[in-house]
Amino acid sequence: MDDSHVVIIDNKEILIEQEQNLLELVRKAQIDLPTFCYHSELSVYGACRLCMVDVEGMGLVPACSTPPLAGMKVHTNTEETRKMRRIIVELLLANHSQNCPTCQKSTTCQLQTLARRLGITTIRFKNQNRDVPLDCSSPSLVRDQNKCVLCGDCVRICSEVQSVGAIDFAYRGMHTVVTPSFGKDLDKVECVNCGQCARVCPTGALTPKSEVDEVWKALHDPDKTVIAEVAPAVRVAIGEMFGLEPGVTTTGQIVAALKAIGFDKVFDTSFTADLTVLEESTEFIGRIEKNEHIPQFTSCCPAWVKFVEQYYPEFVSHLSSCKSPQQMFGALAKDILTGSLKVKREDMVVVSIMPCTAKKFEAKRDEFTHDGTPDVDHVLTTQELGRMIEEAGLHFKELSPESFHLPFGFKTGAGVIFGNSGGVSEAVLRYVTERLTGERRENYEYKSVRGESGIRETLLNVKGKEFSLAVVSGLGNARTLLEKIKSGESRYDLVEVMACPGGCIGGAGQPISRDPAVKQKRTKGIFENDRMLELHKSQQNPYVIELYKDTLGEIGGHKAHELLHTGYKNRKRMVDGGMTLSGFNGESALEVNVCFGTSCFLRGSQKLFHDILGHIRMNNLDDMVTVSASFCYEKCDKGPTIRIGDTVIEGCTIEAAVEAIERQTGPFKREVTHHA
Amino acid sequence: MNLTIMELNKIKETFHSRKDAVTHRVIVCAGTGCLVNGSLKVYQELLRCVEEAGLNAIVELKQEEEGIYVSKSGCQGFCQIGPLVTILPENIFYTKVKVKDAGEIVEKTLKKGELIHRLLYIEPGTKKVCQTSEEIPFYRKQRRFVLKNCGVIDPENINEYIAEGGYISATHACSDMTSEEICDMIVDSGLRGRGGGGFLTGKKWHVARLEENSKKYVICNGDEGDPGAFMDMGIMEGNPHSVIEGMIITARAIGADEGYVYVRAEYPLAVKRVRKAIDDANKLGVLGKGLLGSKYTFNLQVMEGAGAFVCGEETALMASIEGKRGMPSPKPPFPSQSGLWGKPTVINNVETLSTVPLILSHGIDYFRKIGMMYSPGTKTFAVTGHVVNTGLIEMPLGSTLRQIVYDVAGGITSDNGSPMSDGFKAAQIGGPSGGCLTKDHLDLPIDFDSLKKEGAMVGSGGLVVMNRHTCMVSVARFFMQFTQSESCGKCVLCREGTKQMLALLDDIMEGRGTEETLDLLEELARTVQKGSLCGLGKTAPNPVLSTLRHFREEYTAHVTHKYCPAGKCKGLAKFRIDKDLCKGCMLCVKKCPVEAISGEKGKPHTIDQKLCRKCGACIESCKKQAIKGDKAWTTVML
Amino acid sequence: METLRKFERVCEIVDQNGRNEARLIPILQAIQVEYRYLPEEILTFVATSLGISPARVFGVATFYSLFTLKPKGKHVIRICNGTACHVKQSMDLYDIICTRLNLVAGQDTDPDMLFTVETVNCLGACGLAPAMVINEEVYGQLTPERALALIDDIIRKETGNEPDHYGA
Known part of the structure; x- marks a missing residue:
């Protein structure tokens, strides 16, 4: 071994290769040095102090922020480092809720694991835990501050990886908390429900919101017909909870388990993914022909959809109008299955099993609720299903595989690869190329859209026409790409975005794992699934073909639109919080309200506001006009928006505003004159 | 504007000839301390009286004239006896x-x-x-090098x-010295x-100088948060x-073109004066593009702080300058390699920076003759606590604690301020980050290395002197309370550790402590010391740790005998009723908020020690x- | 029109600082001068105009002790608890003043919004300990009697009543 690149860790020579810090090197030495705040995908934070090691000549240093230097002699288990770790864990436990057995994260909690590993049996410090109420406002996540160790993983993933920043540290010292702005509830702020915060949270401070109890209730209700749909990414991950390797496919066991638990029917979301391919591709071809709303953005990921609605209202029309496979399934189930199974809509309960927390939010969106009931009643994460299987006492690994029910249980590989980042794009390509060329293609794989990078671009030549594609995962990457599109630096025809790095297989509903290689293994598992299936192209799915023939009519047709498409609109980042600046409350005054939401602000609402004030002052209208500002009219793509009296003016100019003010203050003026 | 040495000399000559032309110069101290005591009004009144007396009152030296x-x-450091007024050329010092x-x-x-005798200073002893002022021991025993012009010039x-x-050193640095030479x-x-x-200032500069980057920063750390x-x-x-001149020299030494002076917001006057100084320097061409006749910028x-002690950490x-929460980040990378916005940055403290021009102007040899071999120069201290003279002083490094406490600060006082000749107990040096020195250290030369050995540090230079009526556990608690409330909350050891240390100290002071409490406190303290982020x-x-x-025997008394030797810990005080004096009036029984006193009318009452919260309501009633309480009760403080 | 004028001033402050997120602290300082506290909706506006998340603005505003998200009383009394003042029993002053103003533990502003009482780490007036600041004016070498007299003066001026009934 080349001595100039070697570090000695616990008497073992370890070669420095790409490692940025001692911690990575220690891990390479197969030593599980504990840490809460180090994640290779995030910036180095250095707060938990658990990874302190002894370097000869340097003393105790945090391994996470110490660059490895050749010749270093590192000891990870000295009396000092051991004592320090114990004290740290004791300190954290003294300020931690003590209800381990009833915690969602019990057995997967790193604090709990560490306390056991370090053999901590007593806590010598005074319990300082304050009983802070839970924040259960979000449909996707539960925040329990009593379990927060302030490692900041959630804060950093939300801002660094997702570029959302819905939560941050607030206050200082012992009062420090991680919280949405102004201590509001999570559902009142810009959280997109991706749940990545919960994925990296080492404890039970952030967890997916469980709907297990509601699902059991429905299962036990004799009047309800409970049907399940299982998303592609679930089948390569749930096994991890039962001691299987990541990436091992357990579709048959999942179906068997669901049936055993009491589901009346078990279907595959991949079936509606196949439908999505046909609808979305057709929509795409149409847009290309008309050259409008290009690039087309995929809309399968509800976190991404909310992201666009909040931050990029000008691109809302670029989102595919297709519902996500989950919602397509819900619509079909409540519309068609109710008929074929002869159940009333209100008696059918659709439960989807998803790798995702945002899907819980999506299922509750107004767009997907009809006649007072949602198309999808409950969304269970992979973790929740795992827990139900545990509760039911099923030996998951030993279950004999069973098959999905038909017709919605039959899928092609195209529908399965939706679970990977790039999967939707690849599935669409498998259809679009054949449709445009009219030729059958033997090789169905498009490796150019596969890969691990968060932004992948590819150029594709179909019948002499070039298509530019981008596949993005991680919302921070999406933001980078959108900014490039806005500035004209980049141009694409089709853009696939998944909020979670790596796509749905890396969703926050998946089993908890600290191994960074898990995502690759799941990805591989999904592609293997594709290979093992008989069919690989959505257009080959016989049950899809039959569905169009019998019920939906043509692809993109009227009935298909009714059931499978929707529309999105922009939304406020902050639910509450307007501001009124009006000076006069004259009941007889004309109210002028200027929008100061992000988009309007960027479109010049501040200058407009000034100009209006100028006009009012110049013309002595102070007594007649009340000016206020608000945060959002939700017309962001057409800003600046202002409301004058009852008129809402979009794309307002000062001229338009003055005209409206003059027109509407007319009556007041007369009144004033009259009084005079 | 190109300002050269010649022009600087011209400004200098003009000023001196104008200054020499006046009959008297009256200097009114306008430091924060004297201002609090109304020195601004004194200044205005002096001006008014001068005019009223028909003398020519000069506010600004605009020309050569008498008046x-x-x-x-x-x-001027001696805030306690302010407002201070000095009259030149006689150098009369009125207090x-x-x-x-x-x-x-x-x-x-x-x-x-x-002379007006009642305004002159009389040595207490x-x-x-x-x-x-030179006759006053407080000033005579100091070595005012960095502070020489403070309290004299406007x-x-x-x-x-x-x-x-001034600014001659900076001009040299900008014209005839290379960066390397300056470093x-x-x-x-x-x-x-x-x-x-x-840390060696020049070494830090060298590291930043050697970084190849077109953008570098110099920051003056004026976030002096140490209370006291x-x-x-x-x-x-x-x-x-x-300070500005020191920063210009630093900028030249490392090749920086931009700098920040980070001033604590609780110092509004300092903010105002530094702002004005920067404006004036810009106008004169001392700062900005082509400063001091050079090709540099x-x-x-x-940048005004917003109230966070931790922002003193670089x-x-x-x-904080970047607009974020002032939370420290791990080092490496060090600021001199990757600092403000990832650019090489040198951060120096105010006093360091204002020493720099003096080293350039007086030369290395002169500077090294002051102080110690490895700690040359002087150090300023803020002396407070139980001493006769409190104030801002400057001593050569290596001076002893005895010199500071007895020669300059005039010795120890009791709680009520009267001299207490054998009263010295301890001195806390370096504020909440420092440690305490005892009688045994009175002759220890105070420099960077000797203090480190004793578990203390020069730190910023806060020096709190304590008399023998001081409870050292309470002292430790006071500082612990401070750091605990100023912890940024980022790293576990500091956030949770200081909180638990405080809780343990409370246990000790309120009678819940045992020997194990002391051991746990010590173990925790050592862990926090070794493992914290910043x-x-x-x-x-x-x-x-230093108390x-x-x-230690004082701590032991608290935990084993539940007794505070200094009689300051309220929680350990015992209240009892003197049977002979008690007339059984029931007043205390009614006043006690926890019903710890029982008894019937006309008979002596008794206090249930288990219930008593030592609030003192009964004593007052x-x-x-x-x-009677222990002597403990009346003074609750340090 | 006062609210409107203030808001225009906020716009001005944000513009003067180049809508630069690095200038967040100076911006908040300037806004606090205007409003005497940091109103939530204004902080949201600042976040919008700087292109950063409101959570970050909230995080910064709550980190520094000189920022306040609650309106303060008309007169702000800050008692120095630096070492020198602490040694000279400055916390006794604090207690006495709170008692005079009928402030219970945990409360720093009286219901009439006339007074806010807080502590400050060090004013740098250590030579004149104990010290306190009323509004912007610093008072040194205080005794409980002198401190109370200063407070009583304000109470008399503000309410026209004798101070012993304040807040009762």
Whole structure:
């Protein structure tokens, strides 16, 4: 071994290769040095102090922020480092809720694991835990501050990886908390429900919101017909909870388990993914022909959809109008299955099993609720299903595989690869190329859209026409790409975005794992699934073909639109919080309200506001006009928006505003004159 | 504007000839301390009286003329006896000057040359009357090097700074020295950072100088948060241009073109004076593009802190300038490699920076002759606590604690301020980050290395002297309470550790402690010291550890005998009713909020010690003084 | 029109600072001068105009002790608890003043919004300990009697009543 690149860790020579810090090197030495705040995908934070090691000549240093230097002699288990770790864990436990057995994260909690590993049996410090109420406002996540160790993983993933920043540290010292702005509830702020915060949270401070109890209730209700749909990414991950390797496919066991638990029917979301391919591709071809709303953005990921609605209202029309496979399934189930199974809509309960927390939010969106009931009643994460299987006492690994029910249980590989980042794009390509060329293609794989990078671009030549594609995962990457599109630096025809790095297989509903290689293994598992299936192209799915023939009519047709498409609109980042600046409350005054939401602000609402004030002052209208500002009219793509009296003016100019003010203050003026 | 040495000399000559032309110069101290005591009104009244007396009152030296030049100065250090008024050329030093004294000063001293004895300083011990400040031991025993011009020159007048030789060093640095030469010179001078660590300033500069980057920054750390220390405030208020000059030299040494002066927001006067100094320097061509006739650029701006002690830590300070929460980040990378916005940055403390021009102008040899071999130069201290003279002082490094406490500060006082000749118990040096020194250390030379050995540190230079009625556990608790509430909350050891240390100290002080409490406290303190992320956390346990080391028997008394030797811990006080004095009036029974007192009318009452919360309500209610606490109760403090 | 004028001033402050997120602290300082506290909706506006998340602005505003998200009383009394003042029993002053103003533990502003009482780490007036600041004016070498007299003066001026009934 080349001595100039070697570090000695616990008497073992370890070669420095790409490692940025001692911690990575220690891990390479197969030593599980504990840490809460180090994640290779995030910036180095250095707060938990658990990874302190002894370097000869340097003393105790945090391994996470110490660059490895050749010749270093590192000891990870000295009396000092051991004592320090114990004290740290004791300190954290003294300020931690003590209800381990009833915690969602019990057995997967790193604090709990560490306390056991370090053999901590007593806590010598005074319990300082304050009983802070839970924040259960979000449909996707539960925040329990009593379990927060302030490692900041959630804060950093939300801002660094997702570029959302819905939560941050607030206050200082012992009062420090991680919280949405102004201590509001999570559902009142810009959280997109991706749940990545919960994925990296080492404890039970952030967890997916469980709907297990509601699902059991429905299962036990004799009047309800409970049907399940299982998303592609679930089948390569749930096994991890039962001691299987990541990436091992357990579709048959999942179906068997669901049936055993009491589901009346078990279907595959991949079936509606196949439908999505046909609808979305057709929509795409149409847009290309008309050259409008290009690039087309995929809309399968509800976190991404909310992201666009909040931050990029000008691109809302670029989102595919297709519902996500989950919602397509819900619509079909409540519309068609109710008929074929002869159940009333209100008696059918659709439960989807998803790798995702945002899907819980999506299922509750107004767009997907009809006649007072949602198309999808409950969304269970992979973790929740795992827990139900545990509760039911099923030996998951030993279950004999069973098959999905038909017709919605039959899928092609195209529908399965939706679970990977790039999967939707690849599935669409498998259809679009054949449709445009009219030729059958033997090789169905498009490796150019596969890969691990968060932004992948590819150029594709179909019948002499070039298509530019981008596949993005991680919302921070999406933001980078959108900014490039806005500035004209980049141009694409089709853009696939998944909020979670790596796509749905890396969703926050998946089993908890600290191994960074898990995502690759799941990805591989999904592609293997594709290979093992008989069919690989959505257009080959016989049950899809039959569905169009019998019920939906043509692809993109009227009935298909009714059931499978929707529309999105922009939304406020902050639910509450307007501001009124009006000076006069004259009941007889004309109210002028200027929008100061992000988009309007960027479109010049501040200058407009000034100009209006100028006009009012110049013309002595102070007594007649009340000016206020608000945060959002939700017309962001057409800003600046202002409301004058009852008129809402979009794309307002000062001229338009003055005209409206003059027109509407007319009556007041007369009144004033009259009084005079 | 191209400002050259020649022009600087011209400004200097002009100022001196104008200054020499006046008959008298009256300097009114306008440091924070004297201002609080109304020195601004004294200044205005003096001006009014001078005019009323028909003398030519000069506010600004605009031309050569006879008259009385009345000017303001920065802090002169002896705030306790302010407002201070100095009259030149006689160098008469008046103390505790009131507005009503102004007329008399003009009539007697300025017009007739008579002294007003009641305004002169009288040495408490010898009763010697001191006419000039040099005669006063407080000043005589100091070595005012960095503070030399503080308290003399008008801090708001750039010309006077130049007249005292200011900006000559910076001009040299910008014209005839290379970056390397400047760094070498500072390394050779042995100058060590005055802010805390005592790191070699020149070495830090070299690292930043060698970084290849077109953008570099210089930051002056004026976030003096140590409660009870105000040395940097004194310099920023009294001689802001010396800080700016130090920063210009630093900028040249490392190749920076932009700088920040980060000033604590609780120092509004310092903020104002530094801002004005920067404006004046910009106008004159001392700062900005082509500064001091060179081809370089250096732009400087003030950043006001917003109330966070931790921002004195350099990475937290930079986070604050970047508009973030002032939370420290791990080092490496060090600021000199990757600092503000990822650019190489040198951060120096105020006093360090204002020493730099003096090293350039006086030369290395001169500087190294002051102080110690490895700790050359002087150090300013803010001496407070149980001493006769409190204030801002400057001593050569290596001076002993005895010199500071007895020669300069005039010895120990009791709680009520009267002298207490054998009263010395301890001195806390370096504020909440420092440790305490005891009688055994009175002759220890105070420098960076010797203090480190004793578990204390020079730190910023706060020096709190304590008399023998002080409870050292309470002292440790006071500082612990401070760091605990100023912890940024980022790293576990500092956030949770300081909180638990405080809880353990409370246990000790309130009678719940045992020997194990002391052991746990010590183990925790050592862990926090070794494992915390930043300097605040690493030094937070110092007061606890050093009091445990030097006054362990006092801790033991608290836990084993439930007794506070200094009688200051309210929680350990025992209240009892003197049976002979108690008339059984029931007043205390009614007053007690926890019903700990029982008894019937006409018979002596008793206190249930288990219930008693030691609030003292009964003592106040008793008309017969029949209820006694330990001496503990009355003074709850340190 | 007062609210409107203030808001225009906020716009001005944000513009003067180049809508630069690095200038967040100076911006908040300037806004606090205007409003005497940091109103939530204004902080949201600042976040919008700087292109950063409101959570970050909230995080910064709550980190530094000189920022306040609650309106303060008309007169702000800050008692120095630096070492020198602490040694000279400055916390006794604090207790006495709170008692005079009928402030219970945990409360720093009286219901009439006339007074806010807080502590400050060090004013740098250590030579004159104990010290306190009323509004912007610093008072040194205080005794409980002198401190109360200063407060009583304000109470008399503000309410026209004798101070012993304040807040009762």
